Amino acid sequence: MTETYDKLISNSDFTRCLGEMVLAVGRLEGVLVDFLNEKGVQVGEKIPLGGLIKKLESSGNLTDTVSYHLHFLLSQRNYFIHRITRLMHGYEIENSEMESFRNRVQSLREETELFASMFMKTQTTKNTEQGAPADR
Numbered sequence: 001m002t003e004t005y006d007k008l009i010s011n012s013d014f015t016r017c018l019g020e021m022v023l024a025v026g027r028l029e030g031v032l033v034d035f036l037n038e039k040g041v042q043v044g045e046k047i048p049l050g051g052l053i054k055k056l057e058s059s060g061n062l063t064d065t066v067s068y069h070l071h072f073l074l075s076q077r078n079y080f081i082h083r084i085t086r087l088m089h090g091y092e093i094e095n096s097e098m099e100s101f102r103n104r105v106q107s108l109r110e111e112t113e114l115f116a117s118m119f120m121k122t123q124t125t126k127n128t129e130q131g132a133p134a135d136r
Contacts, residue, residue: 004088007098014102018080021109025049025077028116032056035119049074070115076108
């Protein structure tokens with residue numbers, strides 16, 4: 001497992017993209033908490049992304065399509081955060097695979113930012129209609 005970790009951590013493009021993805025997921029979590037609070041749904045301060053998705057589903061605030069995509073984002077995030085080095089134990093990573101991992105993480109960040117923007121736009125529209133400041 002050490003060899004896999006060493007290759008991943010020493011690839012500055014991969015680690016930069018991974019850091020950006022982690023920040024984007026944190027932003028999405030914050031946006032979802034705000035969205036749920038505005039809908040009158042109480043959420044704990046430390047509820048993770050999976051719990052936020054469940055709250056959105058149980059409160060009727062998600063379409064099936066958005067739910068599917070959020071679950072996909074969650075599973076991809078979990079793969080890169082919790083499992084990648086463990087799953088690759090004893091596996092020799094090649095340079096082409098490093099590029100593939102970087103591209104997957106970068107795509108995940110972009111998709112995460114898209115969904116954060118969608119939920120923020122919903123909040124902005126609501127706030128603007130009520131005459132409140134549109135930007136928080």
